[in-house]
Amino acid sequence: xxxxxxxxxxxxxxxxxxxxRGNVILFFGLALVPLIxxxxxxxxxxxxxxxxxxxxxxxxxxxxxxxxxxGGSYAQRRSAALGALEANLATSxxxxxxxxxxxxxxxxxxxxxxxxxxxxxTTLMKLIGQPKMDIGSTAEAVAGGAGAAEIALVLDNTGSMxxxxxxxxxxxxxxxxxxxxxxxxxxxxxxxxxxxTVNVGTSFPMxxxxxxxxxxxxxxxxxxxxxxxxxxxxxxxxxPSSTTTTTTTTTTTPTTPTTPTxxxxxxxxxxxxxxxxxxxxxxxxxxxxxxxxxMFGVSRAAAQSVTANSVDPIVTTPYTIPPPYAxxxxxxxxxxxxxxxxxVPIGYAPTQYCYLTNPTTIxxxxxxxxxxxxxxxxxxxxxxxxxxxxxxxxxPSDSSTHFVPYFAPDERxxxxxxxxxxxxxxxxxxxxxxxxxxxxxWSPFDGLSNIMKYDNVNTPTIVETPPSTKGPNFACPDALxxxxxxxxxxxxxxxxLSYWSGGGTISSEGLxxxxxxxxxxxxxxxxxxxxxxxxxxxxxxxxxxNSLVENRPSGSTELLSEYTAYGYLNQxxxxxxxxxxxxxxxxxxxxxxxxxxxxxxxxxxSIFTILFRETNTTIADLLKQCASTPAQALKASDAASLNxxxxxxxxxxxxxxxxx
Numbered sequence: 001x002x003x004x005x006x007x008x009x010x011x012x013x014x015x016x017x018x019x020x021r022g023n024v025i026l027f028f029g030l031a032l033v034p035l036i037x038x039x040x041x042x043x044x045x046x047x048x049x050x051x052x053x054x055x056x057x058x059x060x061x062x063x064x065x066x067x068x069x070x071g072g073s074y075a076q077r078r079s080a081a082l083g084a085l086e087a088n089l090a091t092s093x094x095x096x097x098x099x100x101x102x103x104x105x106x107x108x109x110x111x112x113x114x115x116x117x118x119x120x121x122t123t124l125m126k127l128i129g130q131p132k133m134d135i136g137s138t139a140e141a142v143a144g145g146a147g148a149a150e151i152a153l154v155l156d157n158t159g160s161m162x163x164x165x166x167x168x169x170x171x172x173x174x175x176x177x178x179x180x181x182x183x184x185x186x187x188x189x190x191x192x193x194x195x196x197t198v199n200v201g202t203s204f205p206m207x208x209x210x211x212x213x214x215x216x217x218x219x220x221x222x223x224x225x226x227x228x229x230x231x232x233x234x235x236x237x238x239x240p241s242s243t244t245t246t247t248t249t250t251t252t253t254p255t256t257p258t259t260p261t262x263x264x265x266x267x268x269x270x271x272x273x274x275x276x277x278x279x280x281x282x283x284x285x286x287x288x289x290x291x292x293x294x295m296f297g298v299s300r301a302a303a304q305s306v307t308a309n310s311v312d313p314i315v316t317t318p319y320t321i322p323p324p325y326a327x328x329x330x331x332x333x334x335x336x337x338x339x340x341x342x343x344v345p346i347g348y349a350p351t352q353y354c355y356l357t358n359p360t361t362i363x364x365x366x367x368x369x370x371x372x373x374x375x376x377x378x379x380x381x382x383x384x385x386x387x388x389x390x391x392x393x394x395x396p397s398d399s400s401t402h403f404v405p406y407f408a409p410d411e412r413x414x415x416x417x418x419x420x421x422x423x424x425x426x427x428x429x430x431x432x433x434x435x436x437x438x439x440x441x442w443s444p445f446d447g448l449s450n451i452m453k454y455d456n457v458n459t460p461t462i463v464e465t466p467p468s469t470k471g472p473n474f475a476c477p478d479a480l481x482x483x484x485x486x487x488x489x490x491x492x493x494x495x496x497l498s499y500w501s502g503g504g505t506i507s508s509e510g511l512x513x514x515x516x517x518x519x520x521x522x523x524x525x526x527x528x529x530x531x532x533x534x535x536x537x538x539x540x541x542x543x544x545x546n547s548l549v550e551n552r553p554s555g556s557t558e559l560l561s562e563y564t565a566y567g568y569l570n571q572x573x574x575x576x577x578x579x580x581x582x583x584x585x586x587x588x589x590x591x592x593x594x595x596x597x598x599x600x601x602x603x604x605x606s607i608f609t610i611l612f613r614e615t616n617t618t619i620a621d622l623l624k625q626c627a628s629t630p631a632q633a634l635k636a637s638d639a640a641s642l643n644x645x646x647x648x649x650x651x652x653x654x655x656x657x658x659x660x
Contacts, residue, residue, distance in 0.1 A: 044122045048133045051093055051120050056137045058088035059114050063141035066101060066112040068651050070143040071177030077101060081114055094118035094135055104140070110181050111142040143178075143654050148186040148534035150483060150527055151179065151653070152514035153494075156542040156612075157193040157477050158270040159467060159501035164543065164612070167639035171646040172494045175539075178650035180487045186534070190517035191481040191493045194510030195270070196503030196548070196564035197406055199378040200523075201479040208394040208523035209380075210402035211365055213306050216384040218399075219362035220571050221409050225449040227348075228356040228442040230321065235340055236354035237333040240324040263560055263569070264582040267616070268547025270504050307366035308347020308359040311456045312432050316343035316439055325353040342441025345452075356442055358451055364407035368472055370454040371426065373462060379406035379476035382509060382565040382574075382592075389508060389596035391515050391603070393522035403523070408474035408563040410460070411551075412447045419553030422502065422562045423474045431457035448558065466498035474563055475503035483517050483526040503564050505544040508592035511626075514538045515600045536605045539649055540626070541642075543612040545619045546589035548582060561585070590622055597626035608632045608652075610645045 062084040066077040078101045085099060097118035104111050117136040125133075153172060161168065180187055192198060213219060230236040309315070323336035344350060347359045368374050380403040382388040387401050394402045411421035413428045428447035429437045432455070437444035445452055462471035469475055477500045481493040518527040518536050528534045548561040548569055560580065561569035569575060569585050576584035597607060609623040609632065620635070627633035631652070636642035 044120075044125045044133065047093070047123075048120055048135060051118075052135050052137065054089065054092055055094065055116060055118065055135055056139075058085050058092075059116050059137040059139040060141075061085075061088050062099075062116075063112055063114045063139040066114065067141035067143045068178065068647060068654075070110045070112065071179070071181035071650075072174060074101075074103065077103070077112055081112070085116065092118075094120055106142045109142045111140050113140045114138065143181050148528075149179075149188070149537060149653065150518040150534060151187070151189045151537045151539060152192060152483075152518050153189060153490075154192045154194065154510045154514035154538060154540045155494075155497065156195075156505065156507070156510070156544060157497055157499050158195045158503075158505050158544055159499055160269045160505075160544050161499040162467070162501075164639070164642075165497065165499050167642050168541065168612075169495050169497065170639070171643040172541075173491055174643060175646040175650050176487060176490050176494065178647065179653055181654070186485075188483045188485045188518075189490050190483045190514065191490060191497075192510055192514045192517060193477045193480065193497050194507070194513070195475055195477045195500045196506045196509075196562075197379045197381070197476060198509050198513040198565070199477050199479040200380055200403070200513065201378045201482075202376065204378065204380075204403075205523050208403055210399050210404045211306070211363055212399065213361040213363040213366075214399045215402060215404050216400055217381070217567065217571075217574055218404050219364060219367075219407070220567050220574065222358045222362045222449055222451055224357050224360050225446070226351075226355050226357055227446045227450040227452075228438060228444070230340060230342055230354050230356075230441060230443070235327060235329045235337065236321055236325055237327050238325065238352035238354040240327070240336075241334045263557070263580055266504065266547045266550060266561070266582040267586065268504055268545045268549070270501065270544060270547070270549055305363075305366060307362045307451065308345070310430070310452045310454050311370060314430075314432070314439070314452075315346045317346065318342075319344040319350055321353050340441065343439045345439055358449065362451060364405045367407060367451065367454045368405075370456045371458065371460045371472070372456065374460055374472055376405050377464065377473040377476045378479050379473060380404060380565070381406050381567070382506075386595075389512060389592055389599055391512075391519040391521050391600075393525075406476060406565070407472050408476075409448070409472075410453065411559065414553065421553055421556075421559070422549075422551045423470060425461045425470045425472075426453055427458045428453050430455050467501040469500070469502065475500055480513060480517065482524055502549060503562050504548040505542065505546055506565055506589055506592075507540065507542050507544075507546055508589060508596050509565050510542075511538065511540060511593065511596045511600070514540070515596065515603075515605065518605070519603075530603055536603075537608065537653065538600060538605055539608045539610070539646075540623075541610040541612060541646075542619075542623075543614055545586070545614065545616050546593060547586050550582075590618065593622060594625065601628060606632070608634070608649045610634045610636055610642070610649075612636045612642055613638075 062081040065084040066081040069076040069080050081101045082099065089097070095118065097116060100115040102113045104113055115138045117134065120133040120135050122130055122133055155168060155172065176189065210218060318341050321340040323339065326337050326340045327333045328335045328337040344356065349357050349359065351357055365376065368376055383403060384400045392401055408423055410426035411424045413424060414420055430452040460471055463469050464471065464473055478497050481490065484490065515538060517524055520527045520529050527536065548564060551559050551562040557570065559568045559570050566574045569580055569582065575588045601607060606628045607626055609627045611620055611623050613636070624630070624633040634645040634648060636645045
């Protein structure tokens with residue numbers, strides 16, 4: 001490859017040699033030639049030394065620039081080298097610069113050799129027959145690799161990445177190629193895609209899963225929820241004006257917090273379907289979805305069968321409500337009436353005499369196993385605090401340290417033609433109770449929170465292909481790749497990623513699972529011990545604000561948000577206190593992200609962050625705080641700068657040095 005610069009004209013001595021105005025002048029001119037030659041040589045040699053030093057600096061810079069592209073193509077290395085040379089030689093007097101860029105292998109890594117040779121036009125030395133000087137320089141740079149390192153690539157795959165997944169794949173792949181360029185097997189990587197939850201894969205250790213329904217928030221939508229009342233409450237008064245009872249019954253008083261009429265609006269951009277012009281997610285399209293049953297995954301035998309039976313036959317027992325709770329059924333329902341006997345399904349519990357509630361122990365796997373064609377895809381829910389932001393291992397003695405299998409509930413049916421809930425995939429009525437929807441003596445079961453609809457007969461509408469999903473694995477992304485030193489597997493995983501609409505963005509979950517993949521602790525236990533000679537890194541790329549997606553058709557406040565690793569927004573015990581609002585939830589999620597960053601860094605993990613396209617100052621400041629140093633917090637506004645950000649991180653990880 002040849003670079004050509006414009007040569008500067010030399011000084012002509014022609015007028016001195018043609019002057020014939022007398023012998024004195026002629027003799028003086030003849031005597032001046034050797035003097036000029038001697039002085040010109042000194043001047044030209046000084047110019048040559050300056051040009052040679054300028055070329056040396058430029059060639060060193062070119063070698064380092066090319067070495068940063070080790071792992072990419074030869075064309076990329078050559079382009080980087082020539083770009084550095086042109087930038088550093090813009091004022092050089094050299095002309096006809098010839099450049100050679102070659103690869104070589106050093107004992108400690110891969111290298112690039114740059115040889116540059118040019119011509120420097122002389123000024124007065126041409127009078128003695130030397131019109132040009134040869135100027136050359138050689139430099140070699142070696143990329144010694146990242147050494148012994150474990151790197152978790154945590155990549156935002158939410159719906160707002162709809163147009164940027166190709167750019168992310170290219171940038172992340174270039175990063176992998178660069179870091180692995182030395183051929184060292186001491187580098188290991190994991191890949192953790194995330195949305196509002198993380199898919200740990202169906203090969204996740206079953207011993208680390210919480211299957212008993214005992215964890216604090218397990219099946220929070222269902223546990224203990226009122227699902228029915230006795231005869232629409234007309235024949236039963238849980239709070240009579242006078243109480244004279246002959247029956248001793250242990251009761252609990254459920255509380256129903258008041259949901260605010262205005263929970264605000266989420267500020268994130270990961271809407272369900274609206275980002276995907278090819279999808280049809282209008283409120284009227286849900287019932288037109290084709291059935292797509294998943295025929296593989298975790299065995300149905302994995303369930304522990306700890307949930308009360310909801311599959312026929314439903315066994316019930318008589319339950320008698322005595323006066324004064326049993327009333328005449330006439331408003332104000334304070335007049336005692338004859339005792340009422342109703343049937344209670346085994347496992348359900350009457351409370352306050354008049355209400356029927358779901359059992360307090362419900363396993364997500366049990367509910368999955370009671371839907372034909374359903375299976376667990378591999379997503380998990382956030383652990384209760386503080387374990388949601390730590391790498392503490394699952395302890396047999398503490399269910400809160402285990403991981404609850406993700407289960408997005410079937411949401412309420414609405415009449416055809418009316419706005420639909422985001423994830424309505426199952427008939428709300430038990431198959432044997434069609435038209436009745438209740439056991440004897442009770443009002444129809446609540447369509448959202450009852451578990452009787454999971455009856456092994458109702459067939460769910462399941463869509464698990466990206467970007468828009470439906471079913472118990474709603475908005476569950478691609479599975480993570482565990483720590484490995486096989487570059488091909490890492491590149492394959494990156495290039496197979498998709499974007500997933502719905503749920504929102506919860507970066508704390510992505511960070512926590514990135515950390516766990518390089519941790520020495522269970523559930524993976526693949527990372528080297530803390531404090532060893534190897535280094536541990538997390539590289540987080542996100543284009544979004546920690547936020548949820550609305551799910552309130554016709555203004556409904558029943559759920560407020562779509563389902564996430566923290567459940568629904570209206571399950572405020574998980575994300576905020578009452579009254580629940582989207583801004584409070586976003587503050588909570590930012591706090592969890594800040595905490596997981598601090599916890600990981602306290603274990604010696606170095607964190608890099610890349611904020612892509614997003615300009616919100618809150619998330620920008622949060623990512624700066626999350627990064628281990630200011631130089632490790634990068635921003636990117638387009639595909640080119642995203643690639644540059646990953647290259648920057650690769651250069652910081654790799655040890656680049658000039659070897660010659």
